[in-house]
Amino acid sequence: MDLLLQLTATGLVVGSLYALCALGWGLIYGTTLHFHVAHGAVFTLAAYFAYAAQKLLGLPLAAAIAVAILAAAASGILIDLLVYQPLERRGAIRTTLFIASLGLLTLIENLLAVVFTPDPLRMEVGWLAGPVQLGPVFLTRLHLVSVATAVFGYFALMAFLKHSRWGQAIRAVSSSPDMARTVGIDLRRAHLLTYAVGSAITAPAGILIAMDVGVEPYRGTTFVLLASVAVIMGGIGSIPGAMLGALFLALLENLGVWKIPSEWQSTISFGVFLVFIVLRPRGIFGRKIQSAEI
Amino acid sequence: MRTIPSALCTLALLVVTATTGTPAIAQGNPIKIGAILPLTGSGASYGVWMKGGAEMAAEEINAAGGIAGRKLDVIYEDHAADASKAVNAMRRLVEVEKVPFSLTSYSAPTLAIQPIAAQNKVVIMNGGGQSDNLANKDYLYNNIPVVSNEVGVIADWLAKDKKLASAVLIVANDEAGRNSAKTFRERYGAAGGKVLAEEQVALDATDFRAQLAKLKARGGDLLYISSYGRNVSIIADQARELGMTIPMAGTSWVLVPETFKSKGAEGMLVTKLPYDPGSAFARKFKEKYKTDAGFFAVQYYTATKIFAKAAEEAMKKHGGALTGEGVKDAIESTRAFDTISGKLVFQANHGAVMDIEVGALKGGKVDVEKVIKAAH
Numbered sequence: 001m002d003l004l005l006q007l008t009a010t011g012l013v014v015g016s017l018y019a020l021c022a023l024g025w026g027l028i029y030g031t032t033l034h035f036h037v038a039h040g041a042v043f044t045l046a047a048y049f050a051y052a053a054q055k056l057l058g059l060p061l062a063a064a065i066a067v068a069i070l071a072a073a074a075s076g077i078l079i080d081l082l083v084y085q086p087l088e089r090r091g092a093i094r095t096t097l098f099i100a101s102l103g104l105l106t107l108i109e110n111l112l113a114v115v116f117t118p119d120p121l122r123m124e125v126g127w128l129a130g131p132v133q134l135g136p137v138f139l140t141r142l143h144l145v146s147v148a149t150a151v152f153g154y155f156a157l158m159a160f161l162k163h164s165r166w167g168q169a170i171r172a173v174s175s176s177p178d179m180a181r182t183v184g185i186d187l188r189r190a191h192l193l194t195y196a197v198g199s200a201i202t203a204p205a206g207i208l209i210a211m212d213v214g215v216e217p218y219r220g221t222t223f224v225l226l227a228s229v230a231v232i233m234g235g236i237g238s239i240p241g242a243m244l245g246a247l248f249l250a251l252l253e254n255l256g257v258w259k260i261p262s263e264w265q266s267t268i269s270f271g272v273f274l275v276f277i278v279l280r281p282r283g284i285f286g287r288k289i290q291s292a293e294i
Numbered sequence: 295m296r297t298i299p300s301a302l303c304t305l306a307l308l309v310v311t312a313t314t315g316t317p318a319i320a321q322g323n324p325i326k327i328g329a330i331l332p333l334t335g336s337g338a339s340y341g342v343w344m345k346g347g348a349e350m351a352a353e354e355i356n357a358a359g360g361i362a363g364r365k366l367d368v369i370y371e372d373h374a375a376d377a378s379k380a381v382n383a384m385r386r387l388v389e390v391e392k393v394p395f396s397l398t399s400y401s402a403p404t405l406a407i408q409p410i411a412a413q414n415k416v417v418i419m420n421g422g423g424q425s426d427n428l429a430n431k432d433y434l435y436n437n438i439p440v441v442s443n444e445v446g447v448i449a450d451w452l453a454k455d456k457k458l459a460s461a462v463l464i465v466a467n468d469e470a471g472r473n474s475a476k477t478f479r480e481r482y483g484a485a486g487g488k489v490l491a492e493e494q495v496a497l498d499a500t501d502f503r504a505q506l507a508k509l510k511a512r513g514g515d516l517l518y519i520s521s522y523g524r525n526v527s528i529i530a531d532q533a534r535e536l537g538m539t540i541p542m543a544g545t546s547w548v549l550v551p552e553t554f555k556s557k558g559a560e561g562m563l564v565t566k567l568p569y570d571p572g573s574a575f576a577r578k579f580k581e582k583y584k585t586d587a588g589f590f591a592v593q594y595y596t597a598t599k600i601f602a603k604a605a606e607e608a609m610k611k612h613g614g615a616l617t618g619e620g621v622k623d624a625i626e627s628t629r630a631f632d633t634i635s636g637k638l639v640f641q642a643n644h645g646a647v648m649d650i651e652v653g654a655l656k657g658g659k660v661d662v663e664k665v666i667k668a669a670h
Contacts, residue, residue: 003511006536010503118334118374120500120524131535138537213500213528257504263467263494265504 015250016150024202040220076199120214235286328396421593
């Protein structure tokens, strides 16, 4: 029983990080239909921004994190502005955009490895590394912060999309770009805004995992893959779906270890994903996936 | 970006040598050898030591006039713990650089390049990998004991002296990790211990909490870590963080700077191969690289020196010609080499034997409790 509780808790912590990544990726995919795998690079960049701000500029941790989130948002905007928009203006199809995105992910990851070495870099987290014991469950303070950040991020994003003018514009574009255009929404601007928000909400995930186990150049690929699985499982265009999908995946990975040897972790998640998506292609809450959407 | 300055340097050098005549030290073509090491990735700390050791040896050899008057030039390649990268590096060394000899490291990469070495008659010398499968391989010499020697010693010590009757294992999912775990099961069982559970993990993973939680639930008196590199410190820290209070143990693999610095690893029970941190070598290393040397620095220093000795013999015998075959024959006929840590004798299985020390990690060093002498 203790083991089950511990695995659930660990799963929720990991799930929180998956969720932040999936919320950002899902928002961007749901709105722009860009299969933005370079989101993984933004996730990784956020960690390096935080590291650089703390270690090279000597900023306190909180300030370094704030700077990193802003810089990640700016990176998202720049990717859309300098890569996707020019491609779209020239009439590139979505597959071209996807390949460009994949290229960008590889390029950024390898550049980071050249500049910072592929070896993990440690950030100073001080007090946050301390242990917390909740009955039979052992976590660190940082883990609680991760869960809290995901919960806060989810509600903040929902509130932004529902109640702010900009959020409503994003939702309008997401549900029908043509309709949004006719009511006077500038699609390019709405896309840029989506990239900023989507990148900013994912940045904490990259930073939090880096604070826990070190800053590394190649982690983003795994995360963006899991995020896309979570979003497709949850239903494209659905924010609660992305959140649930991510938590489900992480719990599955961790609870699966309970009875199955741990080297099968990713086999379990992708196996379940395949079965799930064949049985219910539209995911938990979402619209139906169309082949043209990639 | 990188090639332009180096091309300029080469050009400048050419101009300088053209105007000043022949280079000062060694005559003739340099002797090129390879070194395929973990320069990046989870084992990068070993790479710093291995490369530093080989570099120091090459510098000393060249300062003393080279090998039979020829300069020694070591070409470093990175395998990042990946066997396929090691194979590419070995092919390049054999086909492009035409080396007669290469230093190698890690079990899986070394096993992967051994067929290429044997086929092309290039001697490879491994000072780091310890899988039992590295023994008795053509053209491969190990100036390190295979892991079963160390695992046997620690398994006995843990079960008999420390009275730790049952163990749970966390195992790196690669040649070295699995091989060490397999031997541990056999030897610990023979010494009266009982292995309750085993969890495998990826060498490049950074989160072992799920596996550790599962092992914790199984109980046991001991967590045996059959992994290496920076993994070990993360496993130790995360195990303590999950409230695992049982002793941890591992072989000399675990002795990297990350482990010495880790709070969780304090008190870890380990084997250690002979290395004197107060030696002249260690002082020189620290001065040159601004970091403490370790056992593996000496290993690659020694391996490079052994090559120089064998190459000199081979060239003497074959009228100055140097081939991998000649180096192999010279190693086989010499067998015993003087090193800075005493005499090294290659056994019939192409491996070495050494004294094995056991003790506990305390404040960044190993508190040795017992030494088990090598049987030559």
